[in-house]
Amino acid sequence: MTTPPTRTDPAGAAAARPGRTPNTGQRGSGRRTSAVERAPWLLLAPFLALFILTFILPILAALLSSFTKVTRSGLFGEAGITSKFAGFSNYAQALADGNFVASMGRMLLFGVVQVPVMIIMATILALLLESASARWPAFFRAAYFLPYGVPGVIATILWSFMYVPGLSPLIDIAGWFGLSPDFLGPSTVLWSIANIVTWSYTGYNMLIIIAQLKAIPAEVYEAAKMDGASPVKVALAIQLPLIKPALVLTTIFSIIGTLQLFAEPQVLKTVSPAIDSQYTPNLSAYTTAFAYNDYNVAAAQAVLIALVAFALSFAFLAFTNRKSS
Amino acid sequence: MTAQLTGSSPKPAVKPTAKSKAPGRKKGTSILVTGILVVAALYFLAPVYWVVVASTKSTADLFATNGFAFAETFNLWHNLSQVLSYDGGIFVRWFLNSVLYAGVGALLATYIAAAGGYALAKYKFRGANLVFGIILGGVLVPGTATALPLFLLFSQMGLANTYWSVLLPSLVSPFGLFLCRIYAQATVDPALLEAARLDGAGEIRIFHTVGLRVLTPALVTVFLFQLVGVWNNYFLPLVMLSDTKLYPITLGLNNWLSQVNRLPEFYQLTTGGVLLSIIPLAIAMVVLQRFWRGGLTEGSVK
16 A cells, blocks of 8 residues: 555655755755755655656547557558557547537537536525525435435436336336336436436535535624515525535536536446447547547547536636626 | 525524524424425435335345335345355455445545645745646546546556556545645644744654644545545446456446346345445445535635
């Protein structure tokens, strides 16, 4: 377990040396100063080493490989592999793949519906739980937050049992009313996934909003009370504007999360033939890499997913900033 | 739906005790609000209730009876012993793997992020802003974007399909470093550090004795975040691991689920496994959720 820190210490010490050298002669307390200068790098060393290994290098490798074309000569590639600069051809290939582009569009549709539904639900639950009318707030808070601790895979397994005809109590109950819902059909399965995601993350987002609600100073409420504002008025005119940072934060996290959607559709695929191997962008990249063994195009897809996530997050930030100013 | 707040006590008090003073007129509102909260609770708890019921049934009853009602035969202990003994107790192994990845990973990740965040907050040195900027960028990079290239990198290093391939990425928490830096800036008193220096304590020692102690509330939050993050992670182990003995619980249960179409008895194994894997997390969530608030919004976009 101690391998990473010890392995990385030399790197940190080496990094600190250039900073130390110019100072040692200048001051009388040279030894003390050098220790203070070396310390931040020593403390940062384990993090930086791991960060470089698991973030910087893979991102650079992905960028590099997205601009590379690998050609195997010979029937099975036995005559050697050559790789050369490919420009944007991998990106062109990724974007020419109708299924990949369609999966992006599908996620946008998903996000436009699911993210607002979830954030509004989380906000309402947070406001209700923080209102004086709520009973047993601690119990409800825990109940809503519990699904966050259930891994996406297990949440999907759970809900898939709720969706599969024969097992599902929901379909049984709907049957009493003469209904026969199909949760796994081509037109409904996207919303069945949306339900799983909403179930998993509403409580988590609610807690972030509650944390911000609790930070509102009591004087603000006192002032509103003096003015005779109704609780609804307080919620709309005071609480909502003041929890805006939390709402922006949770929305951005949700947008990034939506584009990364993978576990839910991948697991639900076992019970729903309507989900293909390119249903979401990430599923598409995974399939390209491991089913088609085309790592270069997969890398281009991964970069495109990250870029779209960035673009949407910044667009949303710009939108909220413009609105408030 | 906020309209339902009408008529509740005028101050949305932080203290729940305020409602004891609420006059009778507010009773209707209280019932309405509580009613909405109960409906929401039913939604969040129904699938969990279902799996509790399902794990007490035999495979035949699972399909023959309504999912929300208990069957006549109580099969829970038989099902659970099947889960624990199937394939030489592989389930227990998956569970322990998850504990290793999430528990050890989160513990070390918290320590590493605390050291880094403390260094960036409490020392002025050249490159500090650059380092922080790059790490902040890491918060925004989707985790799945790095998983594929990381797999290729680890394959070349011979690390793919080992414990290290899942554990090493779990040790890095840019968000944790971010929170620790903010918290250290706000709470660690420079005079305290100066006093420790005058006492002749080394810089690293000061971090361990003074810094870590003051940072404790933030550390709890970072640890919980990372614990849940790693425990829930699916994409990374899926990409990295091919040996089922190294699987965390998420991958293992999905492996069982994928066999239900051929062998229906896997329904019982999967539901029993899901129940066993939810119990510790459910307890952890309920017990630890009050620690969850600290620091969550400090990192918010302002």
